Amino acid sequence: MIFLLSGHSVISADNICGYAPDATVTVTASQKENISFVTGIADDMAKHQKGLMDCASLKKGTGLFFIFNDDAPRYFWMKNTSIELAVIYIDRDFRIVSIRRGTPLSERTMPSIFPARYVLEINWNESLKMKPGDKVSFAMN
Numbered sequence: 001m002i003f004l005l006s007g008h009s010v011i012s013a014d015n016i017c018g019y020a021p022d023a024t025v026t027v028t029a030s031q032k033e034n035i036s037f038v039t040g041i042a043d044d045m046a047k048h049q050k051g052l053m054d055c056a057s058l059k060k061g062t063g064l065f066f067i068f069n070d071d072a073p074r075y076f077w078m079k080n081t082s083i084e085l086a087v088i089y090i091d092r093d094f095r096i097v098s099i100r101r102g103t104p105l106s107e108r109t110m111p112s113i114f115p116a117r118y119v120l121e122i123n124w125n126e127s128l129k130m131k132p133g134d135k136v137s138f139a140m141n
Helices: 045-050
Strands: 002-007 009-012 023-028 034-042 061-074 085-091 098-103 115-122 136-140
Touching: 023 061, 034 045, 034 115, 045 061, 115 136
Parallel strands: 034 061
Antiparallel strands: 002 009, 023 034, 023 136, 061 115, 085 098, 085 115
16 A cells, blocks of 8 residues: 655655554645655554554655543653654644654653644654644544
8 A cells, every 4th residue: 555645755665663544644844845644543542652652764755643532731651762753742623732742762751742632753854844723634544
C-alpha cells in the first residue's frame, strides 16, 4: 500500500514503530501549506504510555496520533525515545495549542500550554513550518 502526501512525496505505509498506519493527519500551516503524515493511533492507556518508546527511527511523513477522551493539560516525556520529536498538542477544535521539542531520552516532562485532546508526535524537523493556531485534520485510512 502506498500513500501520496504533500502533492509529490511517496511514503510506504509500512508499520510505524509497531503501529499500523491507520490514519492521515494533515496540518494546514499558516502559509496555507498542507503538511500530511501517515500515523499510527494511540487511543488507549497502554498505547498512551508506550508512545514511540524504543523506536529507533521514524520515516519522513509518519508519526503517532494520540486520542484522549477529554480536554486536559497533557504531559509527555521522551523516556526511552531516541528520536528528536515534535510533540504537537491539539485542542478539541483541531487547532494546535502548543509545540514542544523533545530531547531524546529525557525524563523531563513537556506540558501543553493549554488543554489538549489530541497529540501528534513527528520528527522535529518536520514541524518547523507549524505554529500554534494552525488547523489540523484527521482521517482514518
